[in-house]
Amino acid sequence: xxxxxxxxxxxxxxxxxxxxxxxxxxxxxxxxxxxxxxxxxxxxxxxxxxxxxxxxxxxxxxxxxxxxxxxxxxxxxxxxxxxxxxxxxxxxxxxxxxxxxxxxxxxxxxxxxxxxxxxxxxxxxxxxxxxxxxxxxxxxxxxxxxxxxxxxxxxxxxxxxxxxxxxxxxxxxxxxxxxxxxxxxxxxxxxxxxxxxxxxxxxxxxxxxxxxxxxxxxxxxxxxxxxxxxxxxxxxxxxxxxxxxxxxxxxxxxxxxxxxxxxxxxxxxxxxxxxxxxxxxxxxxxxxxxxxxxxxxxxxxxxxxxxxxxxxxxxxxxxxxxxxxxxxxxxxxxxxxxxxxxxxxxxxxxxxxxxxxxxxxxxxxxxxxxxxxxxxxxxxxxxxxxxxxxxxxxxxxxxxxxxxxxxxxxxxxxxxxxxxxxxxxxxxxxxxxxxxxxxxxxxxxxxxxxxxxxxxxxxxxxxxxxxxxxxxxxxxxxxxxxxxxxxxxxxxxxxxxxxxxxxxxxxxxxxxxxxxxxxxxxxxxxxxxxxxxxxxxxxxxxxxxxxxxxxxxxxxxxx
RNA sequence: GCCUUCAUAGUUCAAUGGAUAGAACGAUUCCGUCCUAAGGAAGAGAUCCUGGUUCGAUUCCGGGUGAGGGCACCA
Numbered sequence: 001x002x003x004x005x006x007x008x009x010x011x012x013x014x015x016x017x018x019x020x021x022x023x024x025x026x027x028x029x030x031x032x033x034x035x036x037x038x039x040x041x042x043x044x045x046x047x048x049x050x051x052x053x054x055x056x057x058x059x060x061x062x063x064x065x066x067x068x069x070x071x072x073x074x075x076x077x078x079x080x081x082x083x084x085x086x087x088x089x090x091x092x093x094x095x096x097x098x099x100x101x102x103x104x105x106x107x108x109x110x111x112x113x114x115x116x117x118x119x120x121x122x123x124x125x126x127x128x129x130x131x132x133x134x135x136x137x138x139x140x141x142x143x144x145x146x147x148x149x150x151x152x153x154x155x156x157x158x159x160x161x162x163x164x165x166x167x168x169x170x171x172x173x174x175x176x177x178x179x180x181x182x183x184x185x186x187x188x189x190x191x192x193x194x195x196x197x198x199x200x201x202x203x204x205x206x207x208x209x210x211x212x213x214x215x216x217x218x219x220x221x222x223x224x225x226x227x228x229x230x231x232x233x234x235x236x237x238x239x240x241x242x243x244x245x246x247x248x249x250x251x252x253x254x255x256x257x258x259x260x261x262x263x264x265x266x267x268x269x270x271x272x273x274x275x276x277x278x279x280x281x282x283x284x285x286x287x288x289x290x291x292x293x294x295x296x297x298x299x300x301x302x303x304x305x306x307x308x309x310x311x312x313x314x315x316x317x318x319x320x321x322x323x324x325x326x327x328x329x330x331x332x333x334x335x336x337x338x339x340x341x342x343x344x345x346x347x348x349x350x351x352x353x354x355x356x357x358x359x360x361x362x363x364x365x366x367x368x369x370x371x372x373x374x375x376x377x378x379x380x381x382x383x384x385x386x387x388x389x390x391x392x393x394x395x396x397x398x399x400x401x402x403x404x405x406x407x408x409x410x411x412x413x414x415x416x417x418x419x420x421x422x423x424x425x426x427x428x429x430x431x432x433x434x435x436x437x438x439x440x441x442x443x444x445x446x447x448x449x450x451x452x453x454x455x456x457x458x459x460x461x462x463x464x465x466x467x468x469x470x471x472x473x474x475x476x477x478x479x480x481x482x483x484x485x486x487x488x489x490x491x492x493x494x495x496x497x498x499x500x501x502x503x504x505x506x507x508x509x510x511x512x513x514x515x516x517x518x519x520x521x522x523x524x525x526x527x528x529x530x531x532x533x534x535x536x537x538x539x540x541x542x543x544x545x546x547x548x549x550x551x552x553x554x555x556x557x558x559x
Numbered sequence: 560g561c562c563u564u565c566a567u568a569g570u571u572c573a574a575u576g577g578a579u580a581g582a583a584c585g586a587u588u589c590c591g592u593c594c595u596a597a598g599g600a601a602g603a604g605a606u607c608c609u610g611g612u613u614c615g616a617u618u619c620c621g622g623g624u625g626a627g628g629g630c631a632c633c634a
Binding site: 024026028030031033037039042043045046051052076077079080123160163164165222254276277278279280281284288289290291292293294295296297298300302303323329331332333334335337359361362364388394395397398399410418421422423425426427428429431433434437438439441442444445446447448449451454455456457458459460463492496500501504507508511514515517518519521522523524537558559 | 562563564565570571572573574575576577578579580581582583584588593594595597598599600607613614615622627628629630631632634
């Protein structure tokens with residue numbers, strides 16, 4: 001629709017020999033200003049040497065009747081041209097949504113593309129930190145937005161299974177004699193190891209020795225401890241993924257990409273990488289970035305080289321990839337600029353393709369960045385547990401058959417909503433009280449409305465009301481004027497890597513529906529508009545369900 | 560020091576260069592014979608400072624101020 005208006009204006013301009021005018025067609029903030037509005041007259045004013053309102057009038061005369069879906073055109077404000085759509089447009093949209101509930105909001109912009117998404121990437125041996133949770137939630141939502149655009153998405157997990165953190169955990173396990181099959185004991189062991197590493201010089205040396213031994217792979221006892229710890233950690237991670245509704249297609253470990261990364265660096269010595277002070281570096285300065293070490297003086301690959309190895313493994317597995325994303329915390333922004341720059345030098349075939357780092361904001365309380373390296377950890381687990389506790393209280397009055405499942409759905413929705421409500425990349429101040437409140441702007445608010453609509457539909461069925469879009473009230477409701485925008489919002493969110501657009505839209509839609517619900521009786525068998533209202537409610541429900549899916553949130557049938 | 564991200568109601572967030580800057584929470588006041596009150600309604604409340612570009616700036620560009628992140632062998 002937007003395109004049609006845009007084209008009509010462009011055609012009109014072309015017929016007047018006005019090329020290259022940079023105008024927009026958008027939804028006005030206030031629905032009194034129509035369904036679409038254009039600033040074209042304002043933009044042309046200077047060039048035509050006339051006052052914008054005058055031009056707007058002239059344009060209106062030219063556009064009147066040109067676009068079949070436009071009922072009327074008004075001039076307002078400084079010279080905005082406002083388009084009001086015909087009544088049928090809205091009711092036909094409702095019919096369309098009801099006919100194609102499973103694909104409403106889906107499109108084929110990226111059909112045939114294979115897109116690699118790496119996210120979450122936990123450190124095994126370290127409790128799942130809330131930063132991992134953020135990455136998981138954002139990565140999952142972006143993956144789904146790309147899927148809605150018709151692409152095939154490969155979800156990839158890249159856990160860290162070797163290195164100093166692992167050494168701290170293994171050392172800690174030895175000291176605490178904790179049960180390696182117990183995930184909480186592994187977390188405890190890491191805390192002990194980490195603290196000792198920072199405060200105890202002897203322990204620090206021991207841990208470093210453990211680290212070297214693990215790399216060398218020579219010590220049987222340490223290897224076994226590491227392997228078992230990884231097993232426990234992965235099992236727990238899988239459980240969390242199930243709760244979070246994520247499932248990975250491919251998992252590759254840090255330990256398996258080291259050698260490949262090193263080889264890649266060696267193969268591109270001198271023309272991409274250079275030796276410096278015994279290490280091998282990439283001179284980012286030459287590209288306006290900073291220099292980073294890829295192989296250290298001991299010849300061991302750093303994270304940088306490992307990421308090159310990671311790229312090789314992933315693209316071997318999925319050779320037909322067309323776009324490549326890595327979602328991590330924003331503190332790695334500068335790092336990834338250098339890495340991607342080096343990557344493009346090493347692998348020229350990437351130059352025409354999208355290779356992108358998606359930085360997420362770091363999650364803070366009020367006291368600065370939370371670090372899982374320090375003692376006061378707010379883990380992913382603890383936050384889920386706390387919110388679930390709160391959800392359980394609310395759910396005691398629920399109509400749901402399975403309260404435990406509902407509690408989980410609601411808790412995850414509350415958390416995901418908190419994390420997805422702002423632009424990704426900007427820091428998130430995690431307000432626990434807010435996440436726990438489950439009211440107002442929140443995941444459960446959207447879920448509740450979904451459940452409520454289903455119950456209203458059931459009531460209508462019981463009364464024998466057959467939903468239909470045929471007999472519509474003369475003026476469309478505000479909800480209707482929001483409903484059709486879903487498709488545009490979903491695509492914009494994907495294009496801008498901004499799931500929060502979907503969230504903001506859904507919240508607005510839900511608010512509009514709830515207003516409608518409070519003022520209009522929907523399932524009323526004496527109301528001749530009842531079939532239309534029920535159809536509208538159903539279309540809202542479908543939109544909510546698909547929109548929530550894009551956010552990685554499940555829509556319960558009853559609450 | 561250099562690079563980078565950011566600054567909007569008391570708080571947490573919105574606003575592809577547009578119209579009266581939207582929500583929610585909190586505080587105040589209403590709505591319970593009626594489809595789920597995890598709901599609805601009413602009023603109060605904000606663009607860090609300073610120049611510029613523009614018909615129009617929260618948005619773009621200077622310059623301040625304040626905060627976060629990064630800058631060689633950690634991940």
